[in-house]
Amino acid sequence: MNEIAEQLDRLLAARVTPELLRAAEAGAFAADLWGELEAMGLPLALVPEGLGGAGLGFAEAAPLWLALGRHAAPVPLGEAMLGAGLLGAAGVAPPTGVLTVATSASAVPFGRDAAHVVLGAVALHRHRLAAARTNLTREPRDAVDPGAALAEGTLPDRHGPRAIRFGLALLRAAQMAGAVEKALALAVDWANTRQQFGRPIGRFQAVQQQLAAMAGEVAAAGTAVTLAARAADARGLDGAAFEIACAKIVAGEAATLGAATAHQVFAAMGITEEHELHRLTRRLWAWRDEGGNEKSWAEEVGRDVLARGGAALWPDLTARDVA
């Protein structure tokens, strides 16, 4: 974790309380938290310094996105960073206020709370709410009427026409990596505390083996995200299509196994409204499907690999290593 990510992690640990999450999931936007994040300059983290941002790369941003996942932060900070970063890359000055980004106007994260949305490749819109919706995260995923673009820019080729899709996939993969890591920590803690048959359940090999396997998934997801973020810095979002797809696939698979394992270890306690586990696992389940699910990305990767043939596979894989 870099220094800004540690700062953000500490802030979220203090602010994202069960009460805040409960209120947010009931529809109250966490405006105070957003205000603090804005005061730290975080929404503009990916924006070039010339346009008033911090000029961070994706590799520096990814740890922030993991922190957002770890704490199930109920604000569109990742979306704002991505949207502002892409506007900046297209030479458009990002607006002030809550900003979000979406691949489609029919499911806009925090659409009702955001003043602006970034769509296309890329355009800034001051949208209007069309239909309020949520998904399993219990966060807004609203249908909006985008209206005419306020400003439009052209992304450099390295980010390409599908930049928002790639960016959202990377964001959700990073959030999943953070959330599954936290779910593991909670489950380990619980396994050491909960006693049955006169000992902590973490003493039972059956429980240990499952948590160890989950740790492997946590490691794979985190590593795949780091690889993707590094590739995006080196070659742009379009140039990192392969690594981003892999990250979304692996993080999605880790989410599936990790959520199931954590629930198995927590048993009934994890099913309660009161317990924090479901705030992570509901997001893990939903994030798998946002920004393209495992199947759709796997088909894309598989199509490319099969088109290139077996002899090209290893040379292609290693040629992508970031030196």
Added chain:
Amino acid sequence: MRFDLPTLPAEASALRGEVRAFLQDWAPRWTPEIRARSWMGFDRAFSEALGARGWIGMCWPRAYGGHERSFLERNVVLEELLAAGAPVGAHWIGDRQSGPLILRLASEEVKRRILPGIAAGTLAFCIGLSEPEAGSDLAALRSNAERRGQGWVLNGRKIWTTFAHKSDHMIALVRTAPAPEGGPRQAGLSQFLVDLTTPGITIRPIRDIAGADSFNEVTFDGVELPADALIGAEGKGWAQATSELAFERSGPDRVLSSFPALVDAVEALRGTGGAEQTVGRMVARLHALRGMSWSVAGQLAAGGLPNVEAALVKDAGNSFEQALPERLRELFHAEDLPEGLRRLLDMLAAMAPTFSLRGGTREILRGIIARDLGLR
């Protein structure tokens, strides 16, 4: 648990090209069975040719036949060999395990006598850990060495010793003192360099599931060893043998064992539809696992000892290596399977169970990971 990624050395991609060009001449000689056996294949001529190119003992000092290349460059060579399915067994153990141990702990005389041979690909090593009554519970081993005169006398029995019948030396872990009463059983174990031509050693091959002689039973009956056969400190063998497990557990040999089948399957399926999702998922896993393995390599190169990270690479890597041939099998109708790929998958089916046994079983590894997560 950390998985920071190293920056690859600038020489890495040129080195890949050199190794690939070298392998191109050899590849036509490798049957599907050889490629499926991966580092369980044994070919002295190949290892010697590799040694002549300077690709064994790469990180060791030149004084001992090494080449003073970086640990990450070595990792590039390992990946290329495994991706091609090269039969690297004649030098694999010496390069990965025995050589580094000797370099670290043996006498100057032993280093000068042994290491250049390993680096040249002419001295083959095997690992003498398991015994009939000591598998996962390695500290239960009973083979022992007693001091006699200046040297030692070795008695006992090792089993499952891969390529003992083709190797020149074994590094054996044996008991040199009884475990202290009520103390840890790991105390009193020592490591020895055993020249397998020494009188009193009987090596009996045990035919494996694929009908090949790959592992052995090795009996020691009053085997006399010189004083400097003791490697490192008397009684410290356990710590010596386990302290650097991260090097053994995290390498590409825990990820790429069945990779040649993916190459052939993709080639066979080229231009057809229906296999995209399976292939995509497998390639994504492989990509992430390579990253994890490279991360551990980077930490090792920087002087760290990322033991849990290494155990995680082995466990997750072994699961991938085992899943890959299973998923690929489902992509074909048996009748349409190209003959070469069928032979490769047949051999892999027999090899795959060993992936999560050799070098520590899945259960033992997960126990280590669990302990490090803070369980127990």
